[in-house]
Amino acid sequence: MLDETASGVFTIACTPFLPDGTLDEGSIDRMVDFYVEKGATGLTILGMMGEAGKLTAEESVTVVRRVCARTDLPVVVGVSAPGFAAITALAREAMEAGAAGVMVAPPGSLRTDDQILGYYRTVAEMLGDIPWVLQDFPLVTNVQIAPKVIDRIVAECPRCVMLKHEDWPGLEKISALRRTSAAGGRRISILTGNGGLFLPEEMARGADGAMTGFAYPEMMAAIVRLWHAGETERMHATFAAYLPLVRYESQPGLGLAIRKHTLAKRGAIAHPALRKPGPALSQETVAEIEALIARQEARLAELG
Numbered sequence: 001m002l003d004e005t006a007s008g009v010f011t012i013a014c015t016p017f018l019p020d021g022t023l024d025e026g027s028i029d030r031m032v033d034f035y036v037e038k039g040a041t042g043l044t045i046l047g048m049m050g051e052a053g054k055l056t057a058e059e060s061v062t063v064v065r066r067v068c069a070r071t072d073l074p075v076v077v078g079v080s081a082p083g084f085a086a087i088t089a090l091a092r093e094a095m096e097a098g099a100a101g102v103m104v105a106p107p108g109s110l111r112t113d114d115q116i117l118g119y120y121r122t123v124a125e126m127l128g129d130i131p132w133v134l135q136d137f138p139l140v141t142n143v144q145i146a147p148k149v150i151d152r153i154v155a156e157c158p159r160c161v162m163l164k165h166e167d168w169p170g171l172e173k174i175s176a177l178r179r180t181s182a183a184g185g186r187r188i189s190i191l192t193g194n195g196g197l198f199l200p201e202e203m204a205r206g207a208d209g210a211m212t213g214f215a216y217p218e219m220m221a222a223i224v225r226l227w228h229a230g231e232t233e234r235m236h237a238t239f240a241a242y243l244p245l246v247r248y249e250s251q252p253g254l255g256l257a258i259r260k261h262t263l264a265k266r267g268a269i270a271h272p273a274l275r276k277p278g279p280a281l282s283q284e285t286v287a288e289i290e291a292l293i294a295r296q297e298a299r300l301a302e303l304g
Contacts (some may be wrong), residue, residue: 002074002101004161006189008041010076012213013064014260015280016269021276023120025058027065027269032070033266039221041209043067045165046078046090048140049213049256060090065097070141074100074205076162076211082107088126103164104125105135106143113149117156123225124157137166137193147176147238153188155167164211166193171205178206187225195250198241203227205224214246215262234303241299245292257281261289 013035016027035043045054045067046060055063068075077094079087081103091102104123110116120134134153153160167173174190181187191211192202199210200223210220216218219242225286228236249258257272257279264272272281281289 002076002133002161002187004186006042006074006162006191007208008224008281009039009209009217010042010044010074010191010211011038011040011220012049012193012211013043013045013067014213014256015046015052015055015071015275016264017275019271019273021273023055024032024270024273024284025062026106027271028063028066029070029261031268032067032268034266035217036071036073038121038125038216040073040217041099041221042074042076042211043071044076044078044211046133047103047213048078048105048137049259049284051256051275051278052080053080054186057086061093062097064090068098076101076103078103078105080135083252084122084126091127091130091132092194101131101133103133103135103159105137105141106145108142110143112230113146116145117142117152119162120153120157120160124159127159129159129169130200131161133162133164134160135164135166135221137164139166140169147173147180150177151180151185154188158186158217160188162189162191163166164193165190165202166212168194168198169225171198171201174202174205191233193245194222196242197246197250197254199223200227213259214242214249215259215268216242216245219246220255237303238300240250241303242297245289245296249290253287254279254281258285258286258289261286262293267291 016024019022079090193212198216260272
């Protein structure tokens with residue numbers, strides 16, 4: 001079961017599709033094996049970048065069961081939905097399939113601190129003993145959750161064991177939350193997103209690792225490992241080798257297509273297909289990705 005000590009790299013997994021848009025179950029297996037091989041300490045499925053909103057309820061359960069059957073790593077399942085009935089139904093299915101916990105993002109209708117706190121109190125009530133992750137991604141949800149509100153959720157909801165931190169800018173938020181725990185508040189795991197774009201700084205601020213889907217999970221695993229080993233110069237040099245591609249993959253609206261192209265190129269999935277609606281990459285974009293990958297490989301070779 002997921003708990004407050006979770007750390008490392010919980011890779012946000014994509015959902016593989018065949019070119020006709022149907023679920024590619026075979027690629028789920030090879031994708032899980034790829035993430036494990038590249039250093040993931042956990043997996044997060046059915047997140048926003050997993051095209052969860054494009055799946056039927058039956059397909060969502062199929063993905064959960066297939067992933068959980070393939071790995072012994074802890075699996076976090078995104079269960080965000082407009083209503084609590086759908087959230088609790090998928091959460092129960094996920095836990096029965098062997099998931100370690102679930103993740104819930106706030107609906108975009110929440111505007112005040114009291115509304116946010118009330119929503120997550122209800123989440124805690126509905127989920128009961130299921131451990132859950134608070135997904136804080138205001139750039140997508142348009143819900144701004146202040147540190148003081150997260151502190152209250154953590155204090156009042158003991159089964160909230162992790163923050164999926166994806167605010168931007170958000171480094172000060174991490175520092176504020178860690179000050180609370182240092183002063184005696186309950187310390188929960190903080191794993192960060194945004195494609196790893198700020199991971200070295202986030203580790204320095206008190207994050208426990210990453211929960212994001214950059215197509216090179218070994219980069220994030222290396223950053224976490226080198227930080228804990230005190231090898232900060234090598235950490236920054238390693239990060240710099242990957243940074244141009246991290247930046248390119250971070251383009252709003254196009255990032256998932258870029259990520260899936262790279263994952264297919266690396267053999268993690270059979271096809272780079274997105275389920276419609278979704279953008280297609282132009283020849284020019286593909287050429288730019290290939291050039292970035294080639295330069296990245298050259299920089300890594302120099303590092304040795």
